[in-house]
Structure formats: C-alpha cells, structure tokens
Amino acid sequence: MSANEFLPWVRRAVAPHAPADEPTSLDATRDSTDQPQDLQRRTLIQLLGLGGLVIAFGAGGVRRLEAAELAAGTAANPWSPHVYVRVADDGIVTIVCHRSEMGQGIRTTMPMIIADEMEADWARCRVEQAVGDPKYGSQNTDGSTSIRDFLQKYREAGATTRTLLEAAAAREWNVDAADVFARQHEVVHRPTGRTKSFGALVETARTVAMPAPESVRIKRPEERRWQGKRMPSIDLVPMTTGTAVYGADLTLPGMKFAAIARPPVWGGKAMAVDDTEARKVPGVERIVRIPETPIPGAFLPLGGVAVIARNTWAAFRGRDALKITWDAGPNGSHDSKTYQAALETSIRAPGKPGRTNGDVAAALAAAQRKVSAEYHIPYLSHAQMEPMAAIARVRDGKVEAWAPTQSPNDARNTIADYLKVDKASVTVNVTLLGGAFGRKSKPDFICEAAYLARETGAPVRVQWSREDDLRHSYYHSVAAHRFEAALDDAGKVTAWLHRSAYPSISATFAPNLAGPTPDELTNGASDVPWDVPNMSVEVCPAVAHARIGWYRSVNAIHHGFAIGSFVDELAHAAGKDTAAFLLELIGPDRKVDLSKAGLVDSGETYYGAPWAEQPLDTARARRVVESVQQRSGWDTPLPRGRGRGIAVHRSFLSYVAMVVEVEVKPDGTVLVPRATVAVDAGFVANPDRVKAQMEGALIMGMSNTLYSGITFAEGKVEQSNYDDYRVARMRASPHVVDVHVVESEGSPGGIGEPGVPPAGAAIANAIFAATGVRVRELPVGRQLEGWETRAGDKGRAVAG
C-alpha cells in the first residue's frame, strides 16, 4: 500500500472502487426495537426484502434486483452496486445517498439528478442515508468527488429506472414503446393520452426485459427538469427547527458520556495518572485507560485517559480534574519558530523536481531582471463547528457506531482493525456532519467510542471539546515556498522556479518520511496553467512532528496562496496590471496533456483518471479571469485603504478566479466588503449550492489568510479555542459575493474545494493594493497595524 494512497486527490486513482471483498449482506433487515429514536427513519427502511422495483448501479452497470432475490433477500451474484433506487408499489421512490452530507448539499443534489432522469415527482421521493458498506463503492466524501465521479452513474441509474417503467406501460397497454413517455411519476401514452402511475407499473417493471445499456437514453439538456437549476436542500426544515441529527444528537438506552485526556504531544504517553479528584466529580463513574497508538498512527486514536460519566458536563469536569504526567516522546521539542527556520533553509536548496521545462538555471542566470520571494503558511485546523462526537455500542460481538463521518467504510474498517473484530460485524451509521472539511474523514474519534463501549459494556458517546479539536487535529501542513523568476524586456516571464517544503500527509501513515513527494505538487503547483518556457517546480525535505491531514483543498491552500501572491509581485515588478499580466501568463488557448508537459514522478493518474483524459484547458482559465475582470469593475479606481486583488487557480479539475475587494482600517483590521467569483466546473447540477460553496470557500479563505494559525511550542499546540484560533466572523464578511457559474456540458469538476486556493492570494493582493504592504507570512493577524505610516516598506519584491 502506497502512503500516497491517502492523499485525497491521489488515492481514488489507486483504488477507485474497493471490491466487495465479502459477501454483501442483503438481508440486513435491522432489528428496530432499540435504535436511537431519531435515526430510525434514516436507517430502517431496507430496500431489499420489501419488494418494489429496485435498481442498483455497480461497476458492471445498472441492474435490477430480480423477484427471487428480493424474496430471498439475497442477490444471486456478488456485485457492487453504488446506488439504490426503489419504487414501491405505492409509488414512493426511495434513493439511497451513499455520500455524507456536510454542507455541500449532496443529499439533495444526488437524488435530484436521479429523480430528474426518472421523471419522478420530487414530492414523492425519499432519501435514505447509506451505512458504511463496500457495496456502495467509494463512500469517502472528500476530494470533491461526489458529482465529479458519479454524475453519469446517477443519470444512468435514473434513466434506466424510467426506461423500465416506460417499457412496463407499453407492455400493459400492448402498444409500441416508442409511443409512451414518463412524465412526473406517471407514464403517458402519447396517441391516446391515457396514463398509468409509477406505482401501478412496478409489478410489470420487475418482469420486463432489462434494456440494453446503450438503449437507455439520458435526458437531453432541454428535457431536464431540475439538473442545472436551483434545488433547495431537503434538510432545510430540520436544520432551521433544531431537529436535524448530528453526531452528538442521538441517545441510546443506558448510554454513558465520555471525555478523553489525550497526549498533548504527538507520540506522547501517559506515565502516571492520578484520578482521585476526577472520581469526586458528581456524575463521574469510571476512568478507562486507552492505550497510546505509536506514531504515525494513521486513523487510530491517540489514546489517553477517558472519563466515563452520566452526562457530558460531568465527563468534561472529570477529565479536567485528572492529574496526568505525560512523557512527550520524540516530538517534545517541536517548535513553530525553529521549524519555520528549518523550512526556510530547506527551500533555499534544490529539491526533488515535480516538473522540469527548459533550463531554469540558465534562464535565471541570463536574465536581466529577476524577482524572488518567499512565503510562509502556518499549520491550520479545520475547526468545523461540530466538535468530534461519536456513539458506539458493542453487543454479542457486534459493533454499531453512529457518527458524523465523511467515510463510513474507512470508519468500519478501522474499527474492525482496532478492536480486532471481523468487519462484517461492524456497522457504521452516518449522521449529518456539522462541518467536516476533511477532519471527519479520519475515524479516530469513532474508534474511541467503539473502544470505550467495549471496555464499559455500555453504549458510549464520546464528546470532544473545542480544545480537544484544536489540539488533536490532523493539521493542514505548515509550509514554506520560494520563487525565483526572470522577466524579459517586455515583462514576460521566461523562468519560473518554485520550491516548497512542508510535512507530508503521508507521514501520518508511513514512518520516517523525509518529506513530500513530487506527486503532491500535482495538487495545484506543478499543473499551473502558465505559458513559461523554463520551469522547475520542486519539493524540498520536511520531517513531520505533528499529525498531518487533509483540509479543504489540501496542498492547494498553500500552493494557491503562494503562487497567486507571487504572480501579483511579478506583475508589479513588470509594471503591469495584474489581470492583464495573468492573461499573458496563461498565454494562448491550448489543451495540455500534463503528463507530456515535463512532469516528473507525478503518478500514473491525475484526479482518478489517466492524465490524457484530464487535460489542462487554458481557455477555461482565461475565461474565468476575464469574467471576474469584467464583472468586478476591476479598472475603476479605489481610494487609499481600499483595494482589489485577483487570483486564479485550478484544482480538483475546476477553474476558479476571484477578485476580492478589501477595506483596511487604520488599525489594520481588514474587511472584505465584496468579491467576484467565476467558476468553471464543467456541468453544474445544482448551481445555487455551487454558489454557496464559493461563498463559503471565500470566507474560509478569509480565515486561512487573515486570522488562523496553529503553532507549536514544546511539541504542544498553543491555541485552545476560537479566541486564539480566530476565524472569519460576520462583520468582516462580504455583503456582496457575485458568483458567475460558467454554463457548460463538460465533465464535472470538483466544487467543495477549488474555491479556497485563489481566495487567499486574492485577499493578500488586495491588501497590497490597499496599503502597499505585501503579506508573505500568514496569517495577516496584526501585521497591518500602523500601515498608513509605513506603506511601501514592504512594497517591492525581494531583489533576486
């Protein structure tokens, strides 16, 4: 297993569809008597064994479960369907959502696509949340993949179901199939106008011949009812009335509450535990040691000391009363200041190339004008609003968990490994996720609940505090970047040297890594859309001393900030308008097979497909830049203290450009009154959710750029809560976010992540325009205090 299997934008290329490596349990009609009440409606409907018309989609295409299979509750052949659609005899359509809902709207958009292709009536559709099971294919909701990987499959599943219902009507009426068509939950006979409802056709639809896949017609654009239009979230009522169910919102009979003291340093260990005071806290029942997991530890819990109590407050108080002597272990001297200096040294020497074009060294040596700059980005934490929480129960050798997980299958497999039980005996139910951003791909917190449930013999809910969340995250990598570029007499870039150093995510899975590998640069650094003859993009060594993980857009966060900032520095050095300079840097329209464009050691595939199938299309980059240039009023002047910045970035196969306008107050406070965004993500199924993702990405970019930073001293995280890990709030946030979603029938790109990378650079460039202060170290924090009296002092790029 390659360590980079865990890089979110790489790993689906390694194992896009986990095989159903065990007999798929199709008779899992669950005992309903003591499910958590709130979740019953989500988990109890079993689509098999209840009859009706059941369509499944797997690697081998779409198929219908035959009557005998339904009656027996088992499928005749092992296969791996991703999607279930069931039409019941009463016409109710149930669609299983195999992906987790964390704010991106997949619980709405995925069923909406299927229902549209089916010609189902949306009011008669129900959505069930899938448990973790390999039969659903990849359920890992990260890497901005849900629509990107599954749009076509959702369409085929819906269209096949529609075709079967149409064929059923044709047979019942004994008419030509060409004369019938489905329309809003019924099939119509065109010549006579008679109709039959979907429900009334179910029995026949189970017996008509399955259509050949090539005869199943996906709707033409003009036939689409909902795809490409706004569809409100199906969860709006529960979310606005307090009845939506997240990780900590379920209660099992006899459930205990747990809080855990974890090693403050990655790889640390509790040497002595004095729980005298903790036991005195009213409501505390038990203290349980959880063995520390040796680093790197992957998805497993950190270990520590758990306090089991009768309610959350008692668990928290008891945990706080523990007196623990920790051994810090090998990372006890990790310090952000000295580490930053080490990264700086690392990027000042050549690294491993991820892309080589021409001869950068010669071009730089020969250049009349050189520009160089270095950028520093701190560790970041997801800080999603819902701190980790999970519930588990162990009975009769079976483990059940309920958790806000992005990846129920990884959770299931990890629990099985951790508790040394067969994974067939582990069930992971998925609640809504109160924000996730990559943190909830890691099931460490669910394993904690499972472990404590087994140790105590009672159902346990583990609740992380906000402090736990910030101090025991899987951090976004601290990073340093160095650029050297050459400009010719016309101000055109002739050489581009880009080096970066950051601890790799792979270090969380494989011990003793010296640093990132060149393939990590394909997340928005070695695949930049620039037209530059001499390029070298390199990664430099950086050893991990903290648990590293992926956070919304991953390496593209620091790639996007550093690249977009340096382009602005270059434009100023060339004496050009940055938007015009960007367009020149993108160059003529062309489609580039990146694997033939000088990439080195960058893997066989790119975002899960062969390189040649995912060419870089520079016309799309150009168009999003032109769009924001035109829509933002880019050329209209702003007074001092206000400024606009522009950046473009491509990640997860989508192209996003932003113009951000900032207002910098005399005390250095930054406001973002408005922003203009253009996104080309290929075909967009639910444009309002795409707009919402762009709004959110911009505001998360504000947090990453202006406020947030995790730092370490003596191996421990120095921040504790939102007062010292600051994030964007209402007052600084935009009043207007104008999002232009490019209309396209092209292959869908990602949406959840690609808005983040350009935001940081656009904000920093706007700050430069407003104040003359160049931000090269994040977060901005208090760097702008007194800017009015020192403008210009950092206004020029460092001379080469």
Place this chain on the structure above:
Amino acid sequence: MITLTVNGARRTFDGDPTMPLLWFLRDELALTGTKYGCGVAQCGSCTVHVAGKPVRSCQALMSELQDATVTTIEGLHPTGEHPLQVAWREIDVPQCGFCQPGQIMQAAGLLQRKPKPTDEDIDAAMNGHICRCGTYPRIRAAIKAAAEKSP
C-alpha cells in the same frame, strides 16, 4: 432542586449546580437543537432565550436559573414558521446547518429589539456567532428579508 420553564413546560433539575444550561437542555431534556461548539461563549452555537433575551447557554449555570423562562430553537415557533425560519429556508442559508439554530435565536432577539435592523445592527448582533461554512452573507440577507416582511 431548581425549577424552570423550558419551551413552556415546567422542568426540574437536582444535579450538579455548576452544570451549564446547555448540557441540561441537551443531555437531560434531549433538546439537541441547541449546539455545543466551544463552551466559552465564542461561537454562539448554544444560543437560547432566557427571559426573552439571547443568552449563551454554555455560560448560564443551572444554579442561576431558578424560575427562569427558557426558549430554545425547538420552542421558537410552534410550527417552525417564525419569519426568520421561513426566510432562512427561502434563501437557502444553511450549509452544514450546525450553527444555524444559534444564529436564528440570536437574530430573533435582534428583531424583537430592532424590528428594522441596519447592516451595522446585524453585524453587531451576529458577530459573536461563527459559521465555518461561511453563510454570513446569506444570514444577513435572511435577517433583512424577515424584517421586511414584519409589519
């Protein structure tokens, strides 16, 4: 023994008097619409009304709540159709949704005090709330939409 009214119903509590209202609501009454986000009054996810005013329930100790009248998101409107709840849905405010009950409770307090709030009023009232999904522009729009509909 502490007696208080929650969403119109009389409730009693005889546990740890240092327990914040948040955990009484969530763990004892199963009113889980009130969310734990930070525990230190930094994020606003736990906002409820006490005596009609927005309060961070993570900071309100049970020992201080004798005879208090508490309203949670579940009790804001009998059918979930408070003008803010309606506006929130019309504008599709929530993404993950986790912080929204607290945001709505805060906004309801604002509209009671200032039926026609300005942008500055909204910023001042809502700045104590965090939404990591970044729904602030839509929250602002939804508050204005609700205010416009009210007489």
